[in-house]
Amino acid sequence: MEEQIRHRKDTVMIGDIGCYALGGAAPLNAKDLAVCMGDSTFFHTGINSLTDVAYNGSNAICVILDNRITGMTGHQDNPRTGYNIKGEPATLIDVETVVNVLGIKHVRTVNPLDLKAMKETLDWAFAMEDEPSVIITKWPCILKKYSKEDKAQFNLDKTPCVVDADKCIGCKKCLSTGCPALRYDSETKKSSIAQADCVGCTVCMQVCPVQAISRKGDK
Structure with a gap:
């Protein structure tokens, strides 16, 4: 917001x-x-x-x-x-x-x-x-x-999200959400998600411009 x-x-x-x-x-x-x-x-x-x-x-x-x-x-x-x-x-x-x-x-x-x-x-x-x-x-x-x-x-599904490194373009748009579960590797220029910290809210999925983020287990 x-x-x-x-x-x-x-x-x-x-x-x-x-x-x-x-x-x-x-x-x-x-x-x-x-x-x-x-x-x-x-x-x-x-x-x-x-x-x-x-x-x-x-x-x-x-x-x-x-x-x-x-x-x-x-x-x-x-x-x-x-x-x-x-x-x-x-x-x-x-x-x-x-x-x-x-x-x-x-x-x-x-x-x-x-x-x-x-x-x-x-x-x-x-x-x-x-x-x-x-x-x-x-x-x-x-x-x-x-x-x-x-x-x-409420549908309180806490299945964590994951980043497809092959699709990630390193734009850091997901990081703009401020989510503490998100990580960025300055060497690979890729984002990742700490599975233990993710609560499955899917906000990062919605802001990713290349659909590189999905729920774990989803195809």
């Missing part, structure tokens, strides 16, 4: 703890605003802010990462995990329902691992004129222990 937003010269993206408010001050308030927050942050403090956005009709894009866990402080449960802090079953609160209740008219949910769908959704949001929009990216964090609800709702 950051890769697709950073090329927009008239947009500032804010996505760190304590930095959301900076978008309302000079000089950032002169640009379009895209705010990115996790589901736990949304329930903790984001609801109040999004209420203000809806009330004031702010021209902002809010991206909520529905990753089913509290990623920034140690994987504690939150209203999106389906369990309370004691690990007991709890009410699973739907992000999109809450966003709609707050009065946001333009809401879309997308799989963030589908790069084409993600780009189309961002283009849709940036095309809004003088109205707020919300994008909900729905996929569980790759580091969490998947719950039975996660396994039932």
Whole structure:
């Protein structure tokens, strides 16, 4: 997502703890605003802010990462995990329902691992004129222990990806994803994937211009 937003010269993206408010001050308030927050942050403090956005009709894009866990402080449960802090079953609160209740008219949910769908959704949001929009990216964090609800709702295939060295042209496009499983050999000028680190998200497959990457075992 950051890769697709950073090329927009008239947009500032804010996505760190304590930095959301900076978008309302000079000089950032002169640009379009895209705010990115996790589901736990949304329930903790984001609801109040999004209420203000809806009330004031702010021209902002809010991206909520529905990753089913509290990623920034140690994987504690939150209203999106389906369990309370004691690990007991709890009410699973739907992000999109809450966003709609707050009065946001333009809401879309997308799989963030589908790069084409993600780009189309961002283009849709940036095309809004003088109205707020919300994008909900729905996929569980790759580091969490998947719950039975996660396994039932998502295709969590972690078969690792591999690089066909004969097809690889050494363009380093796959490295632009920032994936820690990817390696580049400066001598052979070829990429490779550390099998123990790959989680099979297939993002590198989607950005490779010569289809040199595939899931292990696929032909």
